[in-house]
Amino acid sequence: MVLSDTYSDARRTLVERPAVVLLGLVIGYLLVDLAAKLAGTTVDVAGVQLLGGSTAVSQVARYVLDGLIVGLVIGLAGVGLSMTYSILSFANFAHGDYITTGAFSGWFAAYLVAFVTLNVDAPFGNVFLVNAPSLVSVVNAPLAVLIGLVASGVLTVAVVLFLDRIVYKPMRDKGGIPLLIASIGVALALRYAIVFVFGTGTRGVTETGSIPSVDIPVVDGYVPLNAHEVTLIVAAVSLMFGVHFLLQRTKLGKAMRAMADNKDLAQVTGIPTERVVRTTWIIGGGLAGIAGFLIVLERGTLNYNIGWRLLLLIFSGVILGGIGSVYGAIGGGIVIGIASRLSLVWIPSDFARVVAFAVMILVLLYRPSGLFGGVKTA
Amino acid sequence: MSSDDEGAVVDGSEQDTPEAATVSGQQAATDTGNPFTTATDSLLQVSGLDAGYGDLQILEGVDLNVEAGEYVTVVGPNGAGKSTVMKSIFGLTTLMGGRVEFGGADITGEKPEDVIHLGLGYVPQSDNIFPSLSVLENLEMGAYILDEVPQEQLEAVFDRFPILEERKGQTAGNLSGGQQQMLAMGRALMLDPDLLLLDEPSAGLAPDLVDDMFDRIDRINDGGTAILMVEQNAKEALRRCDRGYVLVQGENRFMDRGTALLNDEQVRREFLGG
Numbered sequence: 001m002v003l004s005d006t007y008s009d010a011r012r013t014l015v016e017r018p019a020v021v022l023l024g025l026v027i028g029y030l031l032v033d034l035a036a037k038l039a040g041t042t043v044d045v046a047g048v049q050l051l052g053g054s055t056a057v058s059q060v061a062r063y064v065l066d067g068l069i070v071g072l073v074i075g076l077a078g079v080g081l082s083m084t085y086s087i088l089s090f091a092n093f094a095h096g097d098y099i100t101t102g103a104f105s106g107w108f109a110a111y112l113v114a115f116v117t118l119n120v121d122a123p124f125g126n127v128f129l130v131n132a133p134s135l136v137s138v139v140n141a142p143l144a145v146l147i148g149l150v151a152s153g154v155l156t157v158a159v160v161l162f163l164d165r166i167v168y169k170p171m172r173d174k175g176g177i178p179l180l181i182a183s184i185g186v187a188l189a190l191r192y193a194i195v196f197v198f199g200t201g202t203r204g205v206t207e208t209g210s211i212p213s214v215d216i217p218v219v220d221g222y223v224p225l226n227a228h229e230v231t232l233i234v235a236a237v238s239l240m241f242g243v244h245f246l247l248q249r250t251k252l253g254k255a256m257r258a259m260a261d262n263k264d265l266a267q268v269t270g271i272p273t274e275r276v277v278r279t280t281w282i283i284g285g286g287l288a289g290i291a292g293f294l295i296v297l298e299r300g301t302l303n304y305n306i307g308w309r310l311l312l313l314i315f316s317g318v319i320l321g322g323i324g325s326v327y328g329a330i331g332g333g334i335v336i337g338i339a340s341r342l343s344l345v346w347i348p349s350d351f352a353r354v355v356a357f358a359v360m361i362l363v364l365l366y367r368p369s370g371l372f373g374g375v376k377t378a
Numbered sequence: 379m380s381s382d383d384e385g386a387v388v389d390g391s392e393q394d395t396p397e398a399a400t401v402s403g404q405q406a407a408t409d410t411g412n413p414f415t416t417a418t419d420s421l422l423q424v425s426g427l428d429a430g431y432g433d434l435q436i437l438e439g440v441d442l443n444v445e446a447g448e449y450v451t452v453v454g455p456n457g458a459g460k461s462t463v464m465k466s467i468f469g470l471t472t473l474m475g476g477r478v479e480f481g482g483a484d485i486t487g488e489k490p491e492d493v494i495h496l497g498l499g500y501v502p503q504s505d506n507i508f509p510s511l512s513v514l515e516n517l518e519m520g521a522y523i524l525d526e527v528p529q530e531q532l533e534a535v536f537d538r539f540p541i542l543e544e545r546k547g548q549t550a551g552n553l554s555g556g557q558q559q560m561l562a563m564g565r566a567l568m569l570d571p572d573l574l575l576l577d578e579p580s581a582g583l584a585p586d587l588v589d590d591m592f593d594r595i596d597r598i599n600d601g602g603t604a605i606l607m608v609e610q611n612a613k614e615a616l617r618r619c620d621r622g623y624v625l626v627q628g629e630n631r632f633m634d635r636g637t638a639l640l641n642d643e644q645v646r647r648e649f650l651g652g
Contacts, residue, residue: 251522254511258519261508268468268502269565270494270523 020366034060034345055345058221063341069229069298071317071337072236077291077310078318078329079243080284086260086324087280088172090179094163094186095288096311097194101159102289103296103306104194106152107205110136113144129198130205130302137207138227138297149235149293156289159190160281172277187308195304202303205296232294239287240330247326252279260324313340313353316360322370332370335359414441414623414633419482421446421604422467422573427476429466435474436462437628444573444606449599451636453612454625455649460608461503463625464577467606468500469493481572495523499571503578503608506562509551513542516550516561520568528568535564538597556587560594567598574598576607580614592618612650616640624649 014021029051036043036052038060043050081095107130114120114135115127122132136144167186171179206228215222247253252275259266259276267273288307295310296302317336321328336356343355363370415423420443430436436459444450452460465471467478469488478486485493490500508516517535518527536543539560545553550561559579566574579595580588592614599605609615616622616636624632624645632645639645 251518254515254518255522257511258508258515261510262505264470265502265506265508266519268470268490268494268500269519270491270569271519272491 017366023362023366030346037345056220058218058223060342060345061218061223063344064338065223065225065229067338067341068334069232069337070295070313070341071334072233072240073291073295073298073333074310074314074317074337075330075333076236076239076294077288078314078321078333079240079326080286080288081314082318082321082324082326082329083256083260083280083284085318087256087263088168088179088277089263090176090183091315093180093183093311094190095183095284095314096307096309097187097190098156098160098285098288099292099295099307099310100194100304101190101307102152102156102292103302104130104198104292104304105155105159106148106289106293107136107296107302109151109155110141110144110148111205113147114141117141117143131199131201131203134204134207134300136205137211138231139210139212140207145231145297149290152289152293153286154289156292157282157286160285160288161278163190164278164281191304191308198304200304202301204300205302206300208300228297228300232298235290235294239290243283243287243326246283252276256280313337313356316356319360320363320370325370328370412441414630415443416621417443417445420444421448421481422606423477423479424463424467425477425479427463427466427478428474429462429471429476430474431462431472435628436471437466439476440625440628440630442623442630444604446572447599447602447604449596449605449607449618449620450622451607451609451615451619452623452625453609453615453639453649454623454631456610457627458625459628460625461577462628464500464575464606464608467575468498491523494569497569497572498575499566499569499573500575501562501566501577501579503581507550507553507558507565509549511550512547513550513553513561514546516565517542517546517568520565523569528570531568531570534570535567538567538594539564555582555584556591559583559591563594563598567603571603573604573606576605578608578610580609580611588614613640616650 033051034055037055038057039052040054042052077095077099080098081092084090084092084095108128111127111130111132115124118135118141120127120132120135122135126132127135135141136148138145163186167182168179171182211226211228213224213226215224245253247257255266255271255276256279258269258271259273263273266276291310292307295306313336314333317333318329319332320335321330321332336359339359340352340356343352347355412425415425422442422444424440424442427437427440427442428435440459440463442450442452442463452463454460462471466473467480467485468490469485469492470490473487476486477484480493480496480498483496485496485498508519511519517532521527521531536546541557542561542564545557550558553561563574563576563579576595579591583591588611595605595607596618605619607615607619616639619636622632622634622636622639623630624639626649632639632642634642640650
């Protein structure tokens with residue numbers, strides 16, 4: 001009985017969803033291949049190498065750690081994108097440039113603090129425009145990093161609220177598509193306003209020489225983890241717990257979840273919807289800004305495109321997790337981060353982003369409610 | 379129901395033109411100068427209401443009142459504008475004319491968040507719970523405008539709907555249809571309103587649950603809360619209410635005691651299926 005059910009289920013899947021079966025086979029092949037690579041064996045058939053090879057376990061561990069770090073940033077920024085999607089009902093394409101705003105405003109503040117606290121011999125104008133190379137690290141200027149972190153959140157919130165007031169609020173009832181198109185305009189305007197002030201050049205901002213780093217022993221080698229990466233992980237995870245606490249335990253957080261569920265009912269229940277919208281922007285914008293500051297802290301370089309390039313990965317993560325769900329955005333972001341880095345086992349890094357989008361398209365095709373679908377909102 | 383026949387005053391059959399307002403019964407004897415209003419200082423007083431959505435006008439000069447503690451239903455064919463009456467009272471439509479007063483205050487066109495603290499509760503027809511919130515959180519949202527969740531009122535809601543207390547930690551979206559309807563009412567009762575607006579509370583319920591739902595509404599009304607209810611299930615609604623309105627094409631057509639409307643020849647023939 002049970003066996004025949006299983007058999008007919010499997011048969012139905014095979015016939016009705018060949019692409020799912022194919023996908024399963026590909027994933028299965030990759031897993032076997034990875035296992036073979038880690039074991040250092042190859043399987044040859046008629047002189048053609050079918051699978052296997054040689055990849056160090058520590059190398060794979062490094063990919064996973066890198067992916068986790070990127071994934072935390074994607075997840076952190078994705079929280080805001082997902083919240084604005086569910087509460088304001090539109091996909092905000094300007095969200096990536098909120099990240100850029102946070103990166104520039106945070107590092108601007110960090111540089112100003114560093115100029116005061118460190119003995120900087122660069123001209124003030126260069127410091128002011130974040131052009132003096134590689135000044136700050138958590139070791140030589142922890143205060144600058146801390147203030148930069150706070151400033152990235154606060155200044156981004158200010159910009160985000162201003163943009164809401166002049167662009168989105170007057171359009172609140174116009175529907176998702178006009179808002180989406182407006183957000184693309186906002187994205188470009190914001191990006192080139194940043195370019196106007198800071199220019200298009202990529203600059204190194206972190207002082208990398210003195211950052212302490214630990215080597216975590218793994219089977220056949222070491223995975224290095226430096227202080228900036230630890231800072232990023234601690235800050236991102238703390239903020240995620242903060243969001244969780246806010247949504248589950250506070251009255252305003254519950255009202256946000258309620259409004260994400262059902263705007264009309266929230267209104268007739270007496271929930272002050274505009275206040276909830278403002279809070280959504282504050283949290284979403286603040287997290288995006290801080291994510292921008294943190295990713296620059298980890299990568300060490302800053303340019304005007306950083307948020308826009310992340311945005312597409314963030315969309316992948318949010319869609320993967322089920323758009324509208326905050327926990328889905330975090331989980332989806334981490335999966336996308338790890339998948340795109342782990343793919344380096346098989347493909348060159350130039351193609352790593354392709355993996356993220358392939359995952360996104362597959363999810364859209366076969367599981368549009370997201371991997372964690374059904375567990376809606378917050 | 380035959381026992382009601384004698385008590386009812388039936389004069390609708392003498393009216394030939396359905397356009398003419400047919401008013402009968404004791405209520406009509408109150409001299410308010412308006413055939414659709416029993417008193418001029420009621421809890422809820424709707425006069426000459428023109429309303430709709432955008433440019434589309436649905437309601438044309440609707441007069442309606444609910445006195446304190448009264449149980450009033452609005453019945454009528456599909457598309458008559460029954461739900462629009464409810465939404466207009468709550469400021470959710472485009473108002474084109476007329477006046478809505480509640481507890482003596484003019485609330486015409488006021489936003490829900492400005493009306494709710496006056497003692498007006500509203501249970502929409504569908505999508506009337508927050509599905510991803512827990513049962514308890516849904517009830518807490520009902521009291522959002524208060525600084526603290528009123529524990530006494532929460533207990534009162536749990537006494538009224540014990541199943542909600544049993545399931546208070548569950549995700550509301552996992553409740554059955556009947557339980558969701560109870561939760562929606564419980565949410566609206568969290569502020570202990572003087573008037574509860576119910577939009578088709580029996581919609582989507584299994585037939586054996588409909589009676590139970592109406593019984594619960596009776597008990598809410600027995601507790602002193604006035605009810606204004608829109609119902610598709612016209613016969614049952616009229617049988618239970620104090621007073622009923624028949625709304626047709628956005629206009630009042632009949633107003634009388636519920637049992638009187640039930641026995642009105644013309645109302646029965648045209649709107650209750652014989």
